[in-house]
Amino acid sequence: MAPRYDAVIVGGGIAGCALAKALANHGRRVLVVERSLKEPDRIVGELLQPGGVAALAELGLGDCVEDIDAVPVTGYHMFWKGQEEASFWFCAPSPREEKPVGSSFHHGRFVHKLRRRISEEENVTVVEATVVEIARDEKSGAAIGVICGDEQRTEHYGDLVVLSDGATSNFRSQFLPYAPRAQSRFWGLELTDADLPYYGCAYGIIGSGPPMLIYQIGQHETRILIDVLDDTYESLGSNPQATRRYMAEQVLPVLPERIQPSFACALREGRLRSVPNRWIPSSRNVTPGLVVLGDALNMRHPLTGGGMTVALKDAMLLADLPKPTDVPSLASLDVVADKLKAFHWRRKRYAASLNILAQALYLLFVAQDSRLRVMQKGFIRYIQEGEKNFAEPVGIMGGYVESPVQLFYHFVRIAVYSIGLHLSEAGLLHFPVALLQSCMVFVSAARIILPSILDELRL
Numbered sequence: 195m196a197p198r199y200d201a202v203i204v205g206g207g208i209a210g211c212a213l214a215k216a217l218a219n220h221g222r223r224v225l226v227v228e229r230s231l232k233e234p235d236r237i238v239g240e241l242l243q244p245g246g247v248a249a250l251a252e253l254g255l256g257d258c259v260e261d262i263d264a265v266p267v268t269g270y271h272m273f274w275k276g277q278e279e280a281s282f283w284f285c286a287p288s289p290r291e292e293k294p295v296g297s298s299f300h301h302g303r304f305v306h307k308l309r310r311r312i313s314e315e316e317n318v319t320v321v322e323a324t325v326v327e328i329a330r331d332e333k334s335g336a337a338i339g340v341i342c343g344d345e346q347r348t349e350h351y352g353d354l355v356v357l358s359d360g361a362t363s364n365f366r367s368q369f370l371p372y373a374p375r376a377q378s379r380f381w382g383l384e385l386t387d388a389d390l391p392y393y394g395c396a397y398g399i400i401g402s403g404p405p406m407l408i409y410q411i412g413q414h415e416t417r418i419l420i421d422v423l424d425d426t427y428e429s430l431g432s433n434p435q436a437t438r439r440y441m442a443e444q445v446l447p448v449l450p451e452r453i454q455p456s457f458a459c460a461l462r463e464g465r466l467r468s469v470p471n472r473w474i475p476s477s478r479n480v481t482p483g484l485v486v487l488g489d490a491l492n493m494r495h496p497l498t499g500g501g502m503t504v505a506l507k508d509a510m511l512l513a514d515l516p517k518p519t520d521v522p523s524l525a526s527l528d529v530v531a532d533k534l535k536a537f538h539w540r541r542k543r544y545a546a547s548l549n550i551l552a553q554a555l556y557l558l559f560v561a562q563d564s565r566l567r568v569m570q571k572g573f574i575r576y577i578q579e580g581e582k583n584f585a586e587p588v589g590i591m592g593g594y595v596e597s598p599v600q601l602f603y604h605f606v607r608i609a610v611y612s613i614g615l616h617l618s619e620a621g622l623l624h625f626p627v628a629l630l631q632s633c634m635v636f637v638s639a640a641r642i643i644l645p646s647i648l649d650e651l652r653l
Contacts, residue, residue, distance in 0.1 A: 199225045200524050202340055202352035204325050205359035206231070208239065209488025209505040211308040213356060215253050216513030218317040222524070225350055226320045227340060229359075231309060233302040237382035237419070237467050238496050240301045240411050241267065241396060244284055244294030245544070245593020246503035249510060255311055262303040263412040267296035268394040269588070272574060275401035276448060280577040281392075284592050285585040294594050296499075298396070298409045298417075323348060328355060328365060328484070336527060337484035353524035355484045361472055363490035369479050370486060374472040374493060378560070379427050380419040381441070381468050388416040388456040396499075398559070401570055402448040405559040407497060418457065420445055421471065421497065421560065437466060471495050473553065475649035476545065478538040482527045485534055487512065492545060495556040500548035503593035507544050512537055544596040546650040551591055551601055553646040565631065565638045572612020598650070602643070609639040 201217055203210045206228030214224045242250075242259070244267075250256050269283030284294040312318045326343035329351070330336060339351035357365050361374065388408075390397070396409035405421045420441070430436045441461050449457055476492035479485060488505045515533040516524060524530055558566060558573065577584050587604045589595030613632040620628030 197351075199223045199319075199350070199352040201225070201354040201356055202227065202350050203356040203358055204328075204340060204365070205357070205488070205490070206309055206312075206320060207234075207305060207358065207360055207488065208308070208502050209509055210356070210358040211305070211312050212249075212253060212255070212506050212509035213358065213487060213512060214312045214318050214320075215255055215315065216509050218312070218315045219254065220513055220518055222317060222513075222518070224318045225352060226312065226318065227323050227325055227342065227350065228309070228320065229322070229324045231320070231322045233306040236301045236469070237417065238301070238380065238469055239304075239502055240417055241298045241409050241499035242296055242304075243267075243499055243503045243591065243593040244296045246506050247295065247297055248594065249503065249506035253506070253510060255308065258304060258307045258311055259297045259299060262299050262307060264297045264299035264304075265410040265412065266394050267298050267396055267409065268293070269396075271392060271395045271397050272577065273397070273399045273450060274570060274574045277401075278571075278574050278578075280574045281395070282577050282584040282588050284588055284594075285581055287589065287594065294589075294592055296592065298411055300411050300415075321350075325359075325364075328357075328368070331483075334482060334527075336482035353483070354530065356487055357484065357490050358487040359490055361489040361493060363486075366486065366490050369481050369484060370477050370491070372474050372477055374474045376424070376470040376472045378421050378423050378471045378556075379468045380471055380496070381422055381437075381466060382417060382419050383457070383460045383464050383466055384411070385416040385418060385453070385456040385460045385464075387414050389452040390416065391450070391452065399448060399450075400559045401567070403444045405497065405556070406445070406449075407499075408453070416456070418460075421556070423560070427468070434466070441466075471497075471556075473549075475549075475652055476538070476541070477652065478535065482531060485512065485537075492549070494549040494552035496552070497556045497559070498548070498552045498591050500552055500591070500593060504541075504545050504548055507593070508537075508541055511541055515540075542598070542650060544593065546598045547590045547596055547601050548593060549650060550598060550643065550646040551587075554605060554643050557642045561638075563638075565634045566642075568616045568631065568635050569609060569612045569639060572615050573608055575615055576608050576611050598647075602647070605639070605643055609636055 200222035201224050203226045206226045217224050272280045286293045313320045323342035325340045327341040329339040337355040342348045399406040407419045410416050473493045
């Protein structure tokens with residue numbers, strides 16, 4: 195008979211490793227099945243917000259960002275249309291607390307270290323195998339384990355089966371009603387010894403061409419991600435020369451001058467890679483004995499770097515809800531189902547904030563029409579006025595302030611601020627036209643945020 199575990203986790207990425215450690219902390223016996231234990235090679239999942247760093251520490255995995263050449267992230271610096279700049283930083287929630295700090299790193303090194311750490315846990319077993327089927331009870335339909343289709347067929351059984359096999363999950367469609375959507379891609383390059391203005395900052399460039407995100411992933415390496423709409427990507431096809439020409443003509447000129455030499459060098463000699471920017475609303479799985487986690491469950495646009503923070507917090511919450519003192523055995527399907535229903539709604543406090551923020555900022559930053567350009571400018575000016583304006587919104591983005599209501603409040607406030615700024619700069623002669631434009635700005639702002647809010651209210 196194959197050994198039976200309290201939980202079998204499909205996928206040894208961020209979410210899978212975090213949940214394995216969280217369950218092991220509660221004394222649960224866990225099996226993690228990962229298709230490949232080689233160090234991953236990805237261009238996203240490299241910036242961990244302060245809320246995620248805090249969650250790592252709470253799980254007992256805080257040392258996983260050490261000795262991997264990680265760089266602290268203390269805030270952001272924004273460039274708008276090459277005309278204006280604004281800085282904002284993570285602010286302490288109270289005067290007695292230290293300022294939160296995030297971390298950026300090579301994704302593969304971080305995941306490799308997570309896997310090593312959980313392999314050292316007495317209650318965690320990690321195996322390299324490809325899951326080809328979720329085993330289910332013939333009568334109840336409950337998930338009871340996994341079947342692996344390697345050279346020799348193997349079966350692993352557990353009281354709870356967790357799908358955390360990432361954005362391209364092979365099993366999501368069997369259990370959840372939604373499929374991932376995408377309308378843009380990140381093109382990524384790695385710059386060497388880039389001359390960045392401020393150490394410990396991530397950088398956003400908006401208003402002139404595609405939005406860009408820049409951050410260090412090592413003491414000598416810097417990642418630049420260029421967000422390009424699928425229409426542009428498809429028009430260039432698989433022609434690397436056309437792609438590099440687009441980068442030279444549309445991206446290079448809008449970068450800060452001090453960064454341009456390292457970008458030009460990387461464009462000539464580096465490896466240009468792309469990845470779809472997918473998002474999917476979370477939904478409640480109703481299959482007994484099974485839960486979906488991480489990117490298999492819920493994704494948001496990666497521009498704000500909130501994915502890993504959500505995954506880590508989800509892992510902690512999912513392990514804490516059915517504590518052994520309340521639920522001695524995860525085989526109690528009805529009790530576990532109630533806990534999973536609570537998990538779906540309780541995670542909204544932090545996940546909804548990060549999901550809505552990511553989608554709203556992406557749609558605002560990618561906009562080319564004049565109405566949302568008004569709001570882009572208002573966003574920059576709003577930040578320029580200091581901590582009184584940005585402390586709470588940046589706390590939401592950092593994952594340590596959990597409040598969808600406060601996010602909505604600040605979004606509306608930025609829209610109203612932008613309209614007021616636009617009217618004040620219009621002058622008496624152009625005021626009637628500016629007033630009409632301001633009404634359209636508010637309508638556009640509503641179209642940005644309301645669909646994301648409705649996504650979060652779905653079952």
